[in-house]
Amino acid sequence: MTVRPIRNMVNHETNELFFENLEIPTENMIGQEGQGFKYILDGLNAERTLIAAECIGDGYWFVDRVSKYVGERVVFGRPIGQNQGVQFPIAESYIEVEAANLMRWQACTLFDAHQPCGAEANMAKYLAAKASWEAANACIQFHGGFGFAHEYDVERKFRETRLYQVAPISTNLILSYIAEHILGMPRSF
Numbered sequence: 001m002t003v004r005p006i007r008n009m010v011n012h013e014t015n016e017l018f019f020e021n022l023e024i025p026t027e028n029m030i031g032q033e034g035q036g037f038k039y040i041l042d043g044l045n046a047e048r049t050l051i052a053a054e055c056i057g058d059g060y061w062f063v064d065r066v067s068k069y070v071g072e073r074v075v076f077g078r079p080i081g082q083n084q085g086v087q088f089p090i091a092e093s094y095i096e097v098e099a100a101n102l103m104r105w106q107a108c109t110l111f112d113a114h115q116p117c118g119a120e121a122n123m124a125k126y127l128a129a130k131a132s133w134e135a136a137n138a139c140i141q142f143h144g145g146f147g148f149a150h151e152y153d154v155e156r157k158f159r160e161t162r163l164y165q166v167a168p169i170s171t172n173l174i175l176s177y178i179a180e181h182i183l184g185m186p187r188s189f
């Protein structure tokens, strides 16, 4: 096995792995032969729900941080958080994170009941990644220049939460899944 580390923009240990001529003993087989891909996909529903939860945590973190900051930052004699132009994007982010959280729990409930949960797991991941990214944008915007300063920690979370538009499944492929498997449209690739 060859391991090639990939340095990247987020705090995530990432490596490219190459397996050459690897033989796996029969007794190590999981489940039934020929069903492997289905097992992998089933496992991915848990991963998507988990990542949704991670994004939701990020989303609450951003909303919490920025809500406090705009209450403390005073410009022209009043906190910037008194302006509705500042309040509304933050309030909108909070609503979207809460909505994503409901879909996350729906996916968890189905998964725990051993019911199919592909749609809910994908939709939870989609909503949560989008909500956390919107919250990240509001958070960095309303920290002004300090949003870019390491000491506030916002720029780090901003970079980290951007990942979830791409991995572990890109937003586009979730839309494709919903279009094809839930709405019955023809497969595009």
Ligand SMILES: Cc1cc2nc3c(=O)[nH]c(=O)nc-3n(C[C@H](O)[C@H](O)[C@H](O)COP(=O)(O)OP(=O)(O)OC[C@H]3O[C@@H](n4cnc5c(N)ncnc54)[C@H](O)[C@@H]3O)c2cc1C
Pocket: 008, 010, 012, 014, 163, 166, 167, 168, 169, 170, 171, 172, 173, 176, 189
């Ligand atoms: C930090 C990090 C950690 C990772 N960790 C893991 C891991 O632990 N395990 C693992 O298996 N993978 C991991 N990945 C890989 C990750 O899952 C993939 O990068 C991701 O699924 C996107 O696949 P790709 O890079 O092959 O993009 P590509 O398939 O090359 O697609 C590129 C972009 O084009 C668009 N696109 C592609 N196909 C279509 C289409 N049919 N319709 C519309 N748009 C499309 C999407 O926007 C996509 O983001 C990780 C990636 C990163 C960045």
